[in-house]
Amino acid sequence: GNSVTQMEGPVTLSEEAFLTINCTYTATGYPSLFWYVQYPGEGLQLLLKATKADDKGSNKGFEATYRKETTSFHLEKGSVQVSDSAVYFCALILNAGNMLTFGGGTRLMVKP
Amino acid sequence: DSGVTQTPKHLITATGQRVTLRCSPRSGDLSVYWYQQSLDQGLQFLIQYYNGEERAKGNILERFSAQQFPDLHSELNLSSLELGDSALYFCASSVAGRGEQYFGPGTRLTVT
Numbered sequence: 001g002n003s004v005t006q007m008e009g010p011v012t013l014s015e016e017a018f019l020t021i022n023c024t025y026t027a028t029g030y031p032s033l034f035w036y037v038q039y040p041g042e043g044l045q046l047l048l049k050a051t052k053a054d055d056k057g058s059n060k061g062f063e064a065t066y067r068k069e070t071t072s073f074h075l076e077k078g079s080v081q082v083s084d085s086a087v088y089f090c091a092l093i094l095n096a097g098n099m100l101t102f103g104g105g106t107r108l109m110v111k112p
Numbered sequence: 113d114s115g116v117t118q119t120p121k122h123l124i125t126a127t128g129q130r131v132t133l134r135c136s137p138r139s140g141d142l143s144v145y146w147y148q149q150s151l152d153q154g155l156q157f158l159i160q161y162y163n164g165e166e167r168a169k170g171n172i173l174e175r176f177s178a179q180q181f182p183d184l185h186s187e188l189n190l191s192s193l194e195l196g197d198s199a200l201y202f203c204a205s206s207v208a209g210r211g212e213q214y215f216g217p218g219t220r221l222t223v224t
Contacts, residue, residue: 044215099157
């Protein structure tokens with residue numbers, strides 16, 4: 001079946017540090033890949049996406065590149081802020097209109 | 113604001129009871145998905161509706177059911193509630209043919 005594996009958190013960083021959250025996937029076909037973010041007490045917000053190999057998704061300073069050869073979609077940000085503290089979920093979908101398969105989530109804590 | 117609304121925001125009820133969670137998708141979205149988020153199971157897909165018809169089922173218990181109405185809003189019915197049903201229940205919607213899903217703020221269900 002399809003699955004997504006994320007690094008376990010929490011990840012604790014100081015403000016302006018570099019962020020990497022690892023995500024790898026297993027899928028029977030060629031999925032689209034997503035990062036969602038969940039701020040405390042809120043729902044999931046779409047952060048970025050990539051639909052094919054070598055695509056780079058980016059938004060709000062976050063980036064992730066779809067690497068088919070390593071089945072990975074690692075999330076990066078060059079300089080984190082306290083306001084980035086949240087839980088980040090990597091997810092995949094095999095075909096548009098299907099269900100999302102989520103990783104376990106990674107909690108990020110950014111300290112001033 | 114994703115444009116997906118869910119009511120109620122919080123629900124506290126006793127074991128054995130039945131509750132109904134409501135979701136209104138973004139304007140124009142025909143697909144509605146229900147997910148359950150719990151500490152031990154993470155984010156799990158429950159069920160999907162497309163334009164009033166059931167499209168896919170995930171790990172949904174037989175005690176749970178859902179429907180989508182002609183105005184496209186959806187309801188998730190949970191019956192014979194158990195303590196283990198305590199979780200956050202999210203609704204998401206998507207445009208036909210697009211992979212990304214937009215999530216509502218969730219309903220937090222507490223079964224006592």
